[in-house]
Amino acid sequence: MPSAAFQWLSLVGIIWLQAINGTNTNFPAYSSQLKQLLSISQVELNNLAFASDAGKLFGWFSGLASVYLPLWLVLIIGSFLGLIGYVCYVVTIRNFVSDHQVAVGITTSYQGLSAKIYTNIVDAVSPHKKARTFLFLNSLLPVVVCLIATPLVREIEVKSPNHMNVGFAVMFVITIATGIYAVMSSLQFVTSKTSSMGILIGILVSLLLPLLVPVSVKIKELAGSWHKKRERLRVYHFTMEENTNEERAENEVKEDEDSIEVQEDGAMEEIGVKLMLRRTNFWLYFFVYFFGATIGLVFLNNLGQIAESRGCSGTSSLVSLSSSFGFFGRLIPSLMDYFYRGKGKISRPASMVAVMGPTAGAFFLLLNKTDLALYTSTAIIGVCTGVITSIAVSTTAELFGTKHFSVNHNVVVANIPMGSFMFGYSAALVYRKEGGHEHEKCMGMECYSNTFVIWGSFCLLGTFLALILHARTRKFYSQ
Numbered sequence: 001m002p003s004a005a006f007q008w009l010s011l012v013g014i015i016w017l018q019a020i021n022g023t024n025t026n027f028p029a030y031s032s033q034l035k036q037l038l039s040i041s042q043v044e045l046n047n048l049a050f051a052s053d054a055g056k057l058f059g060w061f062s063g064l065a066s067v068y069l070p071l072w073l074v075l076i077i078g079s080f081l082g083l084i085g086y087v088c089y090v091v092t093i094r095n096f097v098s099d100h101q102v103a104v105g106i107t108t109s110y111q112g113l114s115a116k117i118y119t120n121i122v123d124a125v126s127p128h129k130k131a132r133t134f135l136f137l138n139s140l141l142p143v144v145v146c147l148i149a150t151p152l153v154r155e156i157e158v159k160s161p162n163h164m165n166v167g168f169a170v171m172f173v174i175t176i177a178t179g180i181y182a183v184m185s186s187l188q189f190v191t192s193k194t195s196s197m198g199i200l201i202g203i204l205v206s207l208l209l210p211l212l213v214p215v216s217v218k219i220k221e222l223a224g225s226w227h228k229k230r231e232r233l234r235v236y237h238f239t240m241e242e243n244t245n246e247e248r249a250e251n252e253v254k255e256d257e258d259s260i261e262v263q264e265d266g267a268m269e270e271i272g273v274k275l276m277l278r279r280t281n282f283w284l285y286f287f288v289y290f291f292g293a294t295i296g297l298v299f300l301n302n303l304g305q306i307a308e309s310r311g312c313s314g315t316s317s318l319v320s321l322s323s324s325f326g327f328f329g330r331l332i333p334s335l336m337d338y339f340y341r342g343k344g345k346i347s348r349p350a351s352m353v354a355v356m357g358p359t360a361g362a363f364f365l366l367l368n369k370t371d372l373a374l375y376t377s378t379a380i381i382g383v384c385t386g387v388i389t390s391i392a393v394s395t396t397a398e399l400f401g402t403k404h405f406s407v408n409h410n411v412v413v414a415n416i417p418m419g420s421f422m423f424g425y426s427a428a429l430v431y432r433k434e435g436g437h438e439h440e441k442c443m444g445m446e447c448y449s450n451t452f453v454i455w456g457s458f459c460l461l462g463t464f465l466a467l468i469l470h471a472r473t474r475k476f477y478s479q
Contacts, residue, residue, distance in 0.1 A: 005218035006156050007095055008167060012210045013152030014088045014107045019207060020145045021088075022114025023138040024052040025326075028303035029119050029319040034131040035305075042305065042435070042442075046421075046428040049301045053420040089393060090406055094155050100402075101394045102168055102341070105334020106175055108390045112326035112382075113203075116182050119320050120203055124196040167213050168338060174213075178206040179328045186320035268476045270401030273411055281399055284469040286415055288349070289392060291462025292356050294419035295455050296385030299363075300326075301420065302427060302448075303378065309431075309447040312371055321375065322382035329355075329386020333394070347477040348395040349470035355384040356463040363456030369445050399473070423458075427451040 027049055035045045088107060096103035118137055126133040184190055185199045268281075276282050299306075300322055307315045336346055362380040365373050396409040430451050435442030 003218065003221060004156075005214045005221060006154075008214035008217055009152050009211075010091065010095055010154055010156055011103060011107065011171075012214060013149040014092055015110045015210055016145055016149045016207065017088055017153065018107050019110040019113050019117060020142055022111045023118070023142060025112075025115040025300065025323065026118040026134055026138070026319065027052055027301055028305075029115065029122070029316055030131040030134040031301075031304040032308050032315065037131055042428040042431045043425065045305075046424040049424055050417060050421045053297075053301075053417040088153070089409070091153055091155060093397070093402060093405065099164060099168065099341075100397075101337040102334050104393050105331060105337060105390050106168075106171055108393060109175060109179075109327050109330035109334065109386070110207075112328075112330045112386050112389075113178070113182060113323060115323035116186065116320045116327070117203060117207075119316055119323070120185075120196065120200040123316060124200040127196070167217065170213050170216075171210060172335065172338065174206075174209045175331055178203075178209070179324065179331065181206055182324035182327055183321070186317060186324050188314055188317050191317060267397060267401040268399050268473065270403050272404045273407050276400050276404075276408055276411070279400075281469060281472060282412075284465050284472070285349075285395065285399065286412060288352055288356070288462050288466045288469060289388065289412060290415040290419055291458045291465070292352065292359060293385050293388035293392070294416050295423055295458060295462075296359060296381045296388070297416060298420055298423040298427070299381055299455065300385070301424060305431065306366075306448055307374065309442055309444065310369065310371075310374060311443070312374060314371075318375070318378055322378050325379045325382035326386035326389075329383035330390040332383075332387055333390045337394075345398075345477045345479070347470055347474065348391050348398065349466050349473055350477075351391055352388055352395075352466040353463055353470060355387045356459055356466055359384040360456045360459035360463065363452045363459060366452045367445075367449055398476075423455065426454070 031045060031049070034048075035042070038044075040048075089104060092103045092107055093100040118134060118141075121137060122130055122133045181202060185194070185202065191199065271279075303318055303322065304315050307313075307318055312318070333346075333351065336351075340346055358380055362377040362384070365377045365380075392412065393409065396412055397405050400408050427448065431442050431447050434444070434446045
């Protein structure tokens, strides 16, 4: 039987891949400089933002590839095409069957940290040539990290892992500590007193801390093996056959317990993409995501221009702040799953309702012209967008099953590039209209005020749709 340490080591490899995979999330940190370098309009800049999200339209290829190709090969291909994250979901679900919501939530949260990591690297290495440095890192870093982490990421069949709760508890402590450090090191009063290289070293060390879990598990396994050998020498009256039977009996009991846990963690129905597209629940879920997380991501894509139009110079700080709060947002559902498992299912649509309202409120708060309103709204939208993004992985599996998860979920997230184009293009048109000239900067609250009202109104509509989805699925989640 494979060592449980390799199971946790695989999770660490996935964390590293997710942390470096969100290359499109750092776009707002250099978009204003890129716009100036290329002498392009806001509409053309939006087209670039859409292009960075358009790959999600083809993400379902990775789902099909994971069925027919070795996962390590799919990961390497994904590192070149930006499809790493989808394969990571598959590996995590297969390695932690009974705790896949918790494991997926932890790994997904690190994807929210991508923009923070890239911004820290650029601030430390080349703060005056951000656009070129970001583009260089976006093209090189995912490939390098993938080549390092891919050997660690594989399916590990550990039928009866020991001390799973302890492992997740330690991982949560590390993850929360990382999030706190990320938030604190994003605040201007901290960055003004600390060197960029010092902040970067801190964030890189925090990415190495999860290794403590597999290392500890391996040490415990070695110590247990050594202790058993000593016991066999001292207690000689037990025969090898009796020991084997006893271990086999214990394993059978544990396997029964594992199978019970898997059965308890069922899906509403197990269907493929063709049947899923015919379900009312799918379209409700699709538009809830469309009017919630997708609008939040469009806001974050435009964060550079929004800050510039309001006269705020702390774009890097804003991007790091949104990334750090997005990290916590992605982690919250995993924490809820961890503490409430065995006590009934948490309604994912109800959770979406809980965060859609604050998202809408944050957009209306942006009508206030103070920097405090901008920072507060950015933090709220970052958290809520992260929550929905993390919840969506479990929602797809619970509503439509895990058998066809890879393709099904990629169909769901296809709404992101659609929304990126629609909401981003409309915002760019308003920006150009208020700016008075195609290539001129728009300065003032009027550049985005109408856009914020539209986005906030759509979020309220999404909240209503989430309520309907909750009513339709309430019986399933109350079982």
